[in-house]
Amino acid sequence: MVNILVSNLGFAFSGIGFVFLFLLLLTTKKQSLQKKLLYLICFFGVVWSLTSYSQFTAQWGIAPVLLAESCLNIALFLLLTSSLSNHQTLNRAITSSIQRGLLAALLIMASLAAIRMFSPILNLKLFLLFHLGQAIIGLWATEQLYRRTHRSETWAIKPLCLGLGVFFAYHFALYSDALLTSSIERGFWVGRGWIAVLAIPLILLTARRVSNWGSRVYVSREVIYHSTLLLVAGGYLLIMAIAGYYLKIQGQAWGSLAQSLFFALSGIVFASLFLSESFRNNLKVFITKHFFANKYEYRVEWMKVAELLDNQDNSPYDSALQAMVRPFGCEQALLAIQENNKFKIKADYQTADNHSEAQQLLSHLANPAVEHQWIIDIPQLKSGGEKTPFEINTLELPTNHPFYYVVPLTCSTGVKGVYLLSRPTSTDRLNWEDRDLMRAISMQLSVYLNVYHTNQKLAESRQFDTFNRMSAFLVHDLKNVIAQLQLINKNAVKHRHNPEFVDDAFETVESAVGRLNKVLHQLNNKRLEKQQTQSVNIIDTLQTVCEHRAVSLPKPTLQFNSTSNESVTYYHLSTDADRLRNIFGHLIQNAQDATPQKGEVTVKAELKPDYFVIAIEDNGTGMSQDFIESRLFKPFDTTKGNAGMGIGAYDAKQFIEDLGGYIEVDSTLGKGTRFQVYLPTINENQTVIEK
Structure with missing residues (x-):
């Protein structure tokens, strides 16, 4: 009974493991031969787990298990041999005559196992010998991969070689013992599921490390977060179901009513719990603290900041404020920029009623925060728990306001300003990692706003430059017109009585009038025609x-x-x-x-x-x-x-x-x-x- 339970759990977990590996591979975009073979391994792994599981629960024969195992061994052999080549097709990846001969032998063994499901050809002992040979081929392929891989890259394929080495070595020992004793030891047989469970994470680790496989698996915090939510919800519902069943048994006549009331009450608790924003934030904090080395996924954070800054619907100040608020989940915030030695509020987030208190905080805390590039914890500052490199009279600070932190917005070449932030909901307390992220974001946003201001000034400068350029060319045209008129005036002394000169003079004056009218028109329209x-x-x-x-x-x-x-x-x-x-x-x-x-x-x-x-x-x-x-x-x-x-x-x-x-x-x-x-x-x- 214990062996059956152990075998069912081992094969059940191995099947779930292969499904989980398949789902993780779906999250990767780059395609490669090894990734396709991993899909194939996941498929045959699930089939192998199901047939092995059904052998005990449905009393199946051993033939389906041996066929599924042969298919899985072929997929594993192809993965090992193709990893020795950079080619992305099997014909080019498997070029050695030894590799092709071993692959043909594996295919023949699988074909015979498939035939035996319908016709009792050959005896079982010969098939056990075939699978012993498959284990030997698998060990050979594993050794070849590890030995022929360059030393600088062995760290990447070492988990795969270790996992598959244990898998094939276990089967080698299993079938060797079966051939020597002419029987399969039951405990030995049912342990295969747990060996597969051990090998799956090692395959996953290699898939994460080897870049040319194109399957660098990434497990995001969001996946862990939502998986944890589902796990907690499932556990809660399971406990409630057991408790409700117990109430029904113990209550006898009133048990059904008690069970119904209990389920209604637990449903309300369940809905209120999982719809609670504070519960979800606390769960995120717990996962971040206990499951990840860093508090933030910086690649994701910077991509979200870049996406916010690229939003053309908001003003640059609103985008800069949202970029600071989003990672920390602050419910209220505002942004003030230093202009003419005074901090002016440029953007606010749900703080329309707190501008007077915000102005008081800015007048006392903004300059010290910017000058010393210091993130000020206002409650700690008031209680005397924060040591700062500057002196502040905390009695002059307002008391009725929602702000907890003053974050300087500054860098050597950027805009200077400050953020006022309410208490973050993404963390229970602000530590060095939160402060570093705040500083990094503020420096980036300072440069971003500086570029915006520079573009504004450049646009104004271009307008003046265009006007000056236009004026220069128009003045040049005026100078030419004046030169023509001066020439007429100069020659009039000698030729005023010459009819041809008079005609030419009128023609020149008419041309000058036309050019002057054109110049005046361009001046009125402030642009060159x-x-x-x-x-x-x-x-x-x-x-x-x-x-x-x-x-x-x-x-x-x-x-x-x-x-x-x-x-x-x-x-x-x-x-x-x-x-x-x-x-x-x-x-x-x-x-x-x-x-x-x-x-x-x-x-x-x-x-x-x-x-x-x-x-x-x-x-x-x-x-x-x-x-x-x-x-x-x-x-x-x-x-x-x-x-x-x-x-x-x-x-x-x-x-x-x-x-x-x-x-x-x-x-x-x-x-x-x-x-x-x-x-x-x-x-x-x-x-x-x-x-």
Whole structure:
């Protein structure tokens, strides 16, 4: 009777163990050959446990047990041999002829065991010999895995080798004894279940350690917590059922009524107990204290903090407050940030009625907490039980408030502030681990809020930068308009009676009025207008610019040249016509300013296979290579004093590069300069310059 009870318990626990291992494997995502084989082991392990269990309870024969055991041995052999290879298919993992021969022998033994369930082929003693051979094969595979594994990795596979070594060694002794005595010793036979129970945790430990198995099993605190709740609930209901049954037996006539009342009362107690938040929190504290080395699962905590900070529905201050409150389960809290040497409440959690008391606490405790980076325990501070590196007059602190702790929000480069927290419900008392987690979270949140503040200032700075940039370009346009009007005024002394000059002057004034209206419109809208793209004839544009700049000496001359048989005069560019004219006009004006009046300024246009090249050459003063590299295209850097803005060359470079082209500059001091503007004839998607 005792043997039957022991055997049933051993095989029952082994079946539960294989099911538990299977469920844990389901929590892992990465797939591998070894993980699939572990699934197979769990399946055959459950079948083996059930058939062994049923052999005693249902008086089954031994044939189903031997078949299930053969299948389990095959799965274990495949796991051991595949672990010697990094390949993820059986064909590649089992390449040795010895391994393939042993696997074939195991498959033949399993096939014969399956046939024997329906036809009495061979005698039982031969099958016992087969299983002795399976145990020997299992021991050989275990030894091969341990011996051929690199010494630095033996710690990972040692539990597996130990568990399966004991499993196969036990079966080796069992079947050796059976062959010698021609009978299976009953106590020896029923102990197999307990050997499996011993081996399962060791298999699980190896699955946790070996990374290339892809089955790093993780048991979270939540699983332990909810499993404990179910276990406690089941134990409670079992005790209540036994007590109710006892009342019914003892009560005789009134037993049924007493049993019903007892069940109703126990149900109320059960519901109130398990719906109690304090009970659940105390259970969490108990599990954390007694089942885990650390009080917190830091990976989970940081992931939850990151998730809270990524929430776009809340303000950054609310997210930062929730990130601090959540790990400790505080029922009330608030966040205050230091602004102009004063702490201002930025976010609160269920503390709308306590702001006056909170302000008093902030005025007395916030500065010392931030300055010394000290977590202040307010009740301990009032009772004199906390030694602090600063002096506080506790008589001035308010008494009617829900706050227990002052946590500084500070780091070397972050925002400074404090949290006021009510008593945590996640722990019975705050220890060093709670304080370290508070400090770590507060430092992270300080940096997070500092990034938020920096982004706010950067956004404002970008707005001012955009406005300043717009103003610079508009002033540059105004300067060009003024230059045109000044030129008319200067030439009017000599040519005021010339009808052609008068017509040209009115045309110039009309153009200046249009440009001034455009500048005023952009100022009123506080933004630069988008470019008005149109088809512009490049040569016509260069001719117009050269004619306008001919009023200054030396007069620019335009030359056409083409390496192809096509004329360059027909090529057009899709861009802003006014801005293109301004760019070329500025480059030609710079060449004139750097060249004596008797010098030469030449504009050359040339069509090449991929680019339309406009070269502006002069024989003026020239520039040094250092000036070209460090100052020429630098905005607001000018050599003209108050007469220049220093953005003409910069604007030209930006505009040409926006079109997909580029500018090359060759210059020699005392000899002159050549600007070459390369405009692409095509880009990735469309034609830029076309006929």
